[in-house]
Amino acid sequence: MQRFLDPAVLAGISSLDLLAKTVVDGFVAGLHRSPDFGFSQEFAEYRAYAPGDDLRHVDWNLYARTERCYLKRYRGETNSQLTVLLDASNSMQYTSGPSSKMDYARFIAASLFYLAIRNQRDAAGLIVFDEEVREYVNPSTRQGQLVRLFAALERAEPHARTDFAKPLRHFQELLHRRGIAIVISDFYQDPASIVRAIEPLRFHGNEVVLFHILDPQEIRPALKGSSLLVDLETDEKIEVVPDYARTIYAAKVDAHIEQLRSLARGAGMDYQLLVTDQPLDTALREYLSLRQAGN
Amino acid sequence: MGFLAPWFLGGLAALGVPVFVHLLRRHVTTPRPVGSLMFFERGTQSSTRHRRLKHLLLFSLRFALLLMVVLAFANPFVRRTASGANKRLLLIVLDHSFSMRAGTRFTDAKQQALALLAAKPNSQKAQIMALGGKLEVLTQQIADEAQLRAALESIQPGDGNGNFGDLGRGIQTLGDAVHGPIDLHLFSDMQRTAMPANFADMVLPASMTLVLHPAAKGAAPVNWTVESVNAPAELSDPKDPKRSRVQAVVAGFNTPAAAKVVSLVVNGKTIATRKVNVPANGRATVEFAPLEAGYGFNRCEVRIESGDAFPADDASVFAVRRSDPERVLFVHAAGDQRSAVYFGAALNAAAQASFVLQSVAAEETTDLDPAKYAFVVLSDAVVLPSIFEHTLQQYVTKGGSVLIALGTSAAHHARIPLWGGDVKGTHEYARADNAATIGQVDFTHPALEQAQPGSDNGGWSETKIFYAAIVVAGQARVAARLSDGTPLLLDKEVGEGRVLLFASGLENLTNDLPLHPVFVAFVDRTARYLSGSEQLSGSRLVDSFVQLRAATEPLGAVANVEVIDPDGRRPLSLSEARTAQTLRLERAGFYQIRFANGRDAVIGVNPDRRESDLEPMAEDVQQLWSGSSGGGTTATAASTEVEVKYRSISLWWWVMLLALALVAAESALASGYMGTQREEI
Numbered sequence: 003m004q005r006f007l008d009p010a011v012l013a014g015i016s017s018l019d020l021l022a023k024t025v026v027d028g029f030v031a032g033l034h035r036s037p038d039f040g041f042s043q044e045f046a047e048y049r050a051y052a053p054g055d056d057l058r059h060v061d062w063n064l065y066a067r068t069e070r071c072y073l074k075r076y077r078g079e080t081n082s083q084l085t086v087l088l089d090a091s092n093s094m095q096y097t098s099g100p101s102s103k104m105d106y107a108r109f110i111a112a113s114l115f116y117l118a119i120r121n122q123r124d125a126a127g128l129i130v131f132d133e134e135v136r137e138y139v140n141p142s143t144r145q146g147q148l149v150r151l152f153a154a155l156e157r158a159e160p161h162a163r164t165d166f167a168k169p170l171r172h173f174q175e176l177l178h179r180r181g182i183a184i185v186i187s188d189f190y191q192d193p194a195s196i197v198r199a200i201e202p203l204r205f206h207g208n209e210v211v212l213f214h215i216l217d218p219q220e221i222r223p224a225l226k227g228s229s230l231l232v233d234l235e236t237d238e239k240i241e242v243v244p245d246y247a248r249t250i251y252a253a254k255v256d257a258h259i260e261q262l263r264s265l266a267r268g269a270g271m272d273y274q275l276l277v278t279d280q281p282l283d284t285a286l287r288e289y290l291s292l293r294q295a296g297n
Numbered sequence: 298m299g300f301l302a303p304w305f306l307g308g309l310a311a312l313g314v315p316v317f318v319h320l321l322r323r324h325v326t327t328p329r330p331v332g333s334l335m336f337f338e339r340g341t342q343s344s345t346r347h348r349r350l351k352h353l354l355l356f357s358l359r360f361a362l363l364l365m366v367v368l369a370f371a372n373p374f375v376r377r378t379a380s381g382a383n384k385r386l387l388l389i390v391l392d393h394s395f396s397m398r399a400g401t402r403f404t405d406a407k408q409q410a411l412a413l414l415a416a417k418p419n420s421q422k423a424q425i426m427a428l429g430g431k432l433e434v435l436t437q438q439i440a441d442e443a444q445l446r447a448a449l450e451s452i453q454p455g456d457g458n459g460n461f462g463d464l465g466r467g468i469q470t471l472g473d474a475v476h477g478p479i480d481l482h483l484f485s486d487m488q489r490t491a492m493p494a495n496f497a498d499m500v501l502p503a504s505m506t507l508v509l510h511p512a513a514k515g516a517a518p519v520n521w522t523v524e525s526v527n528a529p530a531e532l533s534d535p536k537d538p539k540r541s542r543v544q545a546v547v548a549g550f551n552t553p554a555a556a557k558v559v560s561l562v563v564n565g566k567t568i569a570t571r572k573v574n575v576p577a578n579g580r581a582t583v584e585f586a587p588l589e590a591g592y593g594f595n596r597c598e599v600r601i602e603s604g605d606a607f608p609a610d611d612a613s614v615f616a617v618r619r620s621d622p623e624r625v626l627f628v629h630a631a632g633d634q635r636s637a638v639y640f641g642a643a644l645n646a647a648a649q650a651s652f653v654l655q656s657v658a659a660e661e662t663t664d665l666d667p668a669k670y671a672f673v674v675l676s677d678a679v680v681l682p683s684i685f686e687h688t689l690q691q692y693v694t695k696g697g698s699v700l701i702a703l704g705t706s707a708a709h710h711a712r713i714p715l716w717g718g719d720v721k722g723t724h725e726y727a728r729a730d731n732a733a734t735i736g737q738v739d740f741t742h743p744a745l746e747q748a749q750p751g752s753d754n755g756g757w758s759e760t761k762i763f764y765a766a767i768v769v770a771g772q773a774r775v776a777a778r779l780s781d782g783t784p785l786l787l788d789k790e791v792g793e794g795r796v797l798l799f800a801s802g803l804e805n806l807t808n809d810l811p812l813h814p815v816f817v818a819f820v821d822r823t824a825r826y827l828s829g830s831e832q833l834s835g836s837r838l839v840d841s842f843v844q845l846r847a848a849t850e851p852l853g854a855v856a857n858v859e860v861i862d863p864d865g866r867r868p869l870s871l872s873e874a875r876t877a878q879t880l881r882l883e884r885a886g887f888y889q890i891r892f893a894n895g896r897d898a899v900i901g902v903n904p905d906r907r908e909s910d911l912e913p914m915a916e917d918v919q920q921l922w923s924g925s926s927g928g929g930t931t932a933t934a935a936s937t938e939v940e941v942k943y944r945s946i947s948l949w950w951w952v953m954l955l956a957l958a959l960v961a962a963e964s965a966l967a968s969g970y971m972g973t974q975r976e977e978i
Contacts, residue, residue: 093332093333094332096330096331096332103332188332188333190332190333190335217332220331220332223331229329230327230328230329231328231329231330231331231334231337232328232329232330232331233330233331233332233333233334234330234331234332234333235332235333236334238334239328240334240337240338240339241339242337242338242339246337246338247337250338251336251337254336255336258336
C-alpha cells in the first residue's frame with residue numbers, strides 16, 4: 003500500500019476526494035499492522051475527580067465498588083480542530099518532477115482533511131494565503147465540510163508573493179479554538195521573521211506544525227551549465243554557474259532549513275521538511291502524533 | 298598551391314560570425330524558473346568562460362565549416378608536375394668558362410640555375426655539371442635538393458675554354474648510361490667560339506630535351522684583348538736585338554677603331570709603354586725591345602688599357618728566364634770533325650737558343666761531368682770510356698738528356714750506349730745508288746714541331762739519307778721514319794731523363810740534312826727540347842698540361858714535385874706530389890713548379906683567347922641545336938622563368954566534401970546541445 007502514498011502515483015489521480023481516500027486508507031491499513039502505534043475509543047487511564055469535572059465521565063461502577071470518584075478517560079475522546087494554512091504564493095508552483103510543490107501541498111492538505119474528518123471526526127478548516135488571506139474555510143465537522151475543503155483546495159492556485167506578516171494578523175482572528183494549526187509553505191523568507199510571524203498562533207494553545215515543502219532540485223539543484231534563473235515571485239533573473247549551485251547554494255539551503263528547524267523548535271513548534279518526491283505518510287504520521295500528544 | 302578565384306577569399310570575413318557568436322557575444326539561455334533566488338548569486342564572468350570551453354568544439358566545427366565553404370568558392374588548386382615529369386632526369390649544366398666572367402653573366406646564369414633547381418619537384422632526380430675547360434660532373438643523379446644546391450653554388454668562374462663539343466660528347470656518354478628521358482638545361486653565354494668545328498659533335502641523343510638559357514643579353518659587348526705575346530722563354534743577353542724583344546698582338550672584337558695604350562710589366566713594374574692604333578674589329582702588333590730582365594725568373598705581363606666590359610682579358614702573362622748561355626757537350630768519334638761543325642753552326646744560328654757548344658772526342662770524356670751541361674750529344678760515339686758512360690747513365694737517370702747520332706761507326710759496334718738496345722743492321726742506301734728520303738714526320742714531337750708544315754713535308758722531303766742504322770723501336774716513340782719505314786728519329790725516356798736517337802749521322806756524309814734549312818730548326822728545337830728550357834718558363838694556355846716527371850717507373854728514390862698555383866696554394870696533395878706525372882694548368886696566372894728532376898720553373902698561364910670573342914651563337918643556330926635534341930624543345934629567353942611542366946589539380950571537390958562532413962558533425966553536436974537546453978527548461 004505504500005505505493006499509494008507515493009507522490010508520483012498520486013499525481014495521476016485528479017480527484018482530491020479519491021486521492022485523500024486512497025492515501026488515508028492506505029495509511030490506516032498500514033497502521034493496523036503496527037503494534038506500537040494505535041488509536042481508537044479505548045480506555046486510557048483513571049483520574050481522580052476534581053471539582054468542576056464533567057460528571058458524565060465519572061466511572062460509576064468503580065464508585066459503587068470503591069466509593070471513590072474517578073474519571074474514566076479514553077483516548078480520542080475529545081474532537082480536535084485542524085486548521086491548515088496553505089501558502090499559495092507563486093514559488094509553490096515550482097516543480098522538477100511530476101507534481102509541483104503546490105500539488106504536493108494539496109495532497110497533504112486533502113489527506114489531512116480526510117483523515118481528520120472521516121477517521122477522527124475532527125473539525126477541519128483551511129486558510130489559503132499568499133501575501134493576503136485568499137480563502138478561508140471555517141473549521142467544522144458539518145456535513146459537506148470535506149467537499150468544501152476540497153473545493154477550496156482546488157481553487158487555491160499559486161498567486162502573488164509570500165508574506166507571512168500580513169496574513170498572520172488575520173490568522174489570530176480566525177482561529178478561535180485551540181487545536182492543531184499546520185502551516186504548509188516553502189518558507190522562502192528569513193527563518194526568524196517566519197517564526198516571529200507564526201509564533202503568536204502558539205499563544206492560543208494551538209499545536210503549530212510547519213510543513214516545509216521543497217522540491218529536490220531546490221535542495222540540490224543539478225545545473226548542467228551556467229543557467230539563467232528566474233524568480234517565480236519577483237521575475238528577477240540572474241545567471242548562475244553550476245559550481246555555485248553545487249557548493250555555496252547547497253550550504254545556504256541546508257543552513258536555512260536547519261535554522262528554521264531550530265527556531266521553530268525553540269518556539270515550541272514542530273517542523274517537518276517534506277520533499278516532493280517522498281511519500282505522504284510522514285505528514286499524516288506527524289499529525290496523528292500531535293493529536294495524540296494534544297490529548 | 299593557389300586559388301583559381303582568389304577574390305572569394307573576401308568571404309573569410311564571415312569567420313567573424315562564429316567568433317562573435319561563441320566568444321564575444323554573451324551567451325543567452327532560456328530562463329529557468331526557480332522558487333526563489335534568495336540563495337543564489339550572480340556568476341556571469343565565470344559562466345561565460347565556462348560556456349566558451351563547453352562550446353569550443355562546436356565553435357571549431359562552425360569556424361572550419363565557414364572556412365571550407367569560402368575555400369570551396371575560392372577554388373584552391375595544387376600544382377603537380379605533369380605525369381611522368383618526375384621520371385625525367387633534370388640535368389643542369391652551368392658554363393663557367395673564362396668568357397662568363399664578362400659583366401654579370403656568371404651571376405645571372407647561376408641565379409637562373411638555382412631558380413630552376415628550386416622549382417624542381419622533390420622526387421625528381423637531378424644532376425649538376427660544370428662546363429669549363431672540361432665537362433665536370435659534380436653530383437650523381439640524386440633528388441636531394443640541398444646537395445644539388447651546394448654543388449651548384451660551389452661552381453666558381455673559371456679560366457678554361459668552354460667547348461660545346463665536349464658537352465655534346467659528355468652528354469652522349471651520359472645518355473648511353475641513363476635509360477630514360479633527360480631534360481638538359483644549359484646556362485651559358487652561348488659563345489660562338491665555343492662551337493666545335495663539326496656541328497655533329499653538339500647533337501644530343503634523341504631522348505634528351507635541350508633547353509638553352511642564354512646568359513648574355515643583347516649584342517656582344519665591345520672587347521679589346523692581348524691576343525698573343527711572342528717573347529723568349531730563355532734570355533741570355535738582354536741587349537741581343539734578335540732575341541730580347543716582346544711582340545704582342547692586340548685584338549678588338551666588335552670594336553671601333555681606337556688608339557690603345559699597351560704596357561709591358563716586368564715583375565710588377567711597368568718598363569715600357571706603347572700606343573697602338575687598333576683598327577675596327579682588327580688587330581695590331583706592338584713590340585717592346587729590348588726586354589730588360591734580371592737574372593732568374595721574370596714575371597712579365599703585357600697589358601692594355603681597354604676600359605671595356607671584359608677587363609679580365611686585358612693582360613697576357615709570360616715568364617722569362619734570364620741566365621748565362623748553357624753549355625752543350627758534343628762528344629764525337631775521334632775521326633769525326635764535321636758533325637761538330639754542322640751542329641755548332643746550326644745551334645748558333647738558332648734564334649732563341651742560347652747554347653755554347655763544347656766539342657770533345659769520345660776518348661777524352663773520362664773526367665767530364667755531364668751534369669754541368671744542358672744536354673749531351675753523342676755523335677757517332679758508340680764507344681765511350683766506361684767511367685763516362687756510367688756517369689752519363691746516372692746523368693740521364695736523374696733527368697739529363699742525350700742526343701745520340703749513329704754514324705758509320707754503328708755498323709762496327711752493335712751496342713748503343715744508354716739506349717738499351719743494339720743496332721740490328723744498317724741501310725747503306727748510297728751503295729744502292731738510291732738515297733732514302735724521310736717519309737713520315739711527327740710534327741707534334743717537340744724536336745720536329747711545326748704548326749703548319751708545308752706540302753714539302755715541312756722541308757724534310759728534300760732530305761736524302763744515304764746511310765741509316767736499323768734500330769728496333771721497342772717502347773721508344775718514333776718521331777720520323779724513312780720512306781722505307783726505317784725509324785730515323787726515336788725518343789725514349791730513361792729514368793727522369795730522355796734519350797733521342799737519330800739513326801743517321803749529323804754530318805753530310807751519311808745524309809744531306811745539315812745542308813738543308815730544316816736542319817737549323819731541327820737543332821734549335823732539339824736543343825730546347827733536350828735542355829728543357831722550353832718547359833721552365835714562357836707561357837701556356839689554361840687547361841694545358843705540364844709533365845712533372847718521366848712516365849717510366851723511377852729507378853731510384855721517388856722525388857717529390859712541388860707546384861704553387863697563381864693563388865699561392867698547392868694544388869697537389871702529398872701523395873699526388875709523389876706520383877703525379879702531369880699537371881693540368883687550370884688557373885690563369887703564374888705557376889711555380891719544381892719538377893721531379895729538381896729543376897725549377899715559372900710558367901705564365903693565359904686563358905684561351907677564343908674566350909675573348911664574346912659574340913654569341915646566332916639565334917637560328919641555337920634553335921637548330923635545341924631542335925636537334927630528341928624533345929624538340931625551343932630555346933628559352935634569358936629569364937629566370939623555369940619551364941617545368943605542371944598541371945593544376947583543383948581541390949574544390951575535396952573541400953566541399955570536407956565541408957559536408959563538417960555540416961554533419963556540426964548538426965549532430967549542435968542538436969546535442971539543444972536537447973540539453975530543452976531538458977533544462
